[in-house]
Every structure is written in C-alpha cells, then in structure tokens.
Amino acid sequence: DQQVKQNSPSLSVQEGRISILNCDYTNSMFDYFLWYKKYPAEGPTFLISISSIKDKNEDGRFTVFLNKSAKHLSLHIVPSQPGDSAVYFCAASPLGGAQKLVFGQGTRLTINP
Amino acid sequence: EAGVAQSPRYKIIEKRQSVAFWCNPISGHATLYWYQQILGQGPKLLIQFQNNGVVDDSQLPKDRFSAERLKGVDSTLKIQPAKLEDSAVYLCASSLGLLGNQPQHFGDGTRLSIL
Numbered sequence A: 001d002q003q004v005k006q007n008s009p010s011l012s013v014q015e016g017r018i019s020i021l022n023c024d025y026t027n028s029m030f031d032y033f034l035w036y037k038k039y040p041a042e043g044p045t046f047l048i049s050i051s052s053i054k055d056k057n058e059d060g061r062f063t064v065f066l067n068k069s070a071k072h073l074s075l076h077i078v079p080s081q082p083g084d085s086a087v088y089f090c091a092a093s094p095l096g097g098a099q100k101l102v103f104g105q106g107t108r109l110t111i112n113p
Numbered sequence B: 001e002a003g004v005a006q007s008p009r010y011k012i013i014e015k016r017q018s019v020a021f022w023c024n025p026i027s028g029h030a031t032l033y034w035y036q037q038i039l040g041q042g043p044k045l046l047i048q049f050q051n052n053g054v055v056d057d058s059q060l061p062k063d064r065f066s067a068e069r070l071k072g073v074d075s076t077l078k079i080q081p082a083k084l085e086d087s088a089v090y091l092c093a094s095s096l097g098l099l100g101n102q103p104q105h106f107g108d109g110t111r112l113s114i115l
Helices: none
Strands: A010-014 A019-025 A030-038 A045-051 A056-059 A062-067 A072-077 A086-094 A107-112 B005-007 B010-013 B019-024 B031-037 B044-050 B053-056 B065-068 B075-079 B088-095 B110-114
Touching: A010 A019, A019 A030, A019 A086, A019 A107, A030 A062, A045 A056, A045 A062, A045 A072, A072 A086, B005 B088, B010 B019, B019 B088, B019 B110, B031 B075, B044 B065, B044 B075, B075 B088
Parallel strands: A010 A107, B010 B110
Antiparallel strands: A019 A072, A030 A045, A030 A086, A056 A062, A062 A072, A086 A107, B005 B019, B019 B075, B031 B044, B031 B088, B044 B053, B065 B075, B088 B110
C-alpha cells in the first residue's frame, strides 16, 4: 500500500524555466510534508516543508503548495538551475508527528542547458 | 555543524553472512532513525530511537535485523544472516526530537551488496 506516490519517475526541464514536481498521498492522518533532494552517492538533503495548517510555503527559489482536499502537494522551482538536477523525494508524517516519515518513490529531475 | 556520519560507505558480503553498520548522529539530536532504501524506491523506516529507547520498530525484520543505541548517541544496525533481498542502501538520520515538526537530517548511507 503506497501511501505517498510520485507518479512521474522523471522530469526534464530547460534551464531558467519552472520545474514542477508532484506528489499525492492517501492517508488523511498526514499533517506534515517535506521535500528532500538527493544527489548520487549522497544521503537525502532536506529542502523545504509544510504543515497542514498552511497551503503554501516559500524559501527562495523553492515553493511548496499543499491541497488538502485533493491530498496533493507540489514543489515549484523557479528558475531552474543545472545544480537542481537530482532525485526529489516527497515525504509525509502523520498527525502527532513522532517524525515517522513515509517517502514517495522519487522523481529524477534533469535540468537541460 | 558536523552532519550525520555513517560507516562503512560500501560493503559486499555473501548471503548468510553477517554485517554491521555504524551511525553517529548530529550532536544534540535525541532522535535517530535507520532507513532501508532499495534501488528505485524511497527510503523505508526500519527503526526509530528516542535517546536510547526504541520508539518504533514495526517494520524491522526482527528475525534477522537488530539495532541498538546503548548510550543514546551512536547506533549500530546488524543483519544476521543476510539475504539477497537485503541489498540496499542503509541510511541513518537524526532529528532534534519528537515534539513539533523537525526535519530529519540524513547521512550518506552504506551501500550493501549481497552476493
């Protein structure tokens, strides 16, 4: 039972344009959502998070949007840069936290010059 | 601030052998996690410690996997005996604590190959 799904295994975007990565979840008990970025042979690096009481959180070029009714979140990267090429994981934690993260399968983002 | 340290980076063993991984979390982080990441999938939580106590080990295959965090700092994860399906990257992560929404910080992992 895949509670967090990233349906696009890969995404290719031109440098300078917007990258949009999507994530869907099924468990309505999730209330904290995170995005991690992973380079080859390295561990995931925390990028940005959002609590269920918000619908948007912004940090520089990165913005996360949460649509609770649709159980959907997305990560927008504007403008996209070559260094953004990596695998991006969406993760969710249930109400009450305890930090028990459930991860999606990841989306490989490639930024083309 | 030093990150999460893991060793070894790579390990190759034959099936039915045993193996151990070590993790040193970020200083001051009370909560420590071990994840298994199989190729093409996201990390899956194996076990979660708060200081030296286990918070959640519901997804740990306890017939072959064990983990400890005796002094509430470093942790070891052991597999005995290893199976082919255990080939994966084993990631350690830490966070400040269980209260509130705290992001987890990951080490670079140990890549385990079972022959």
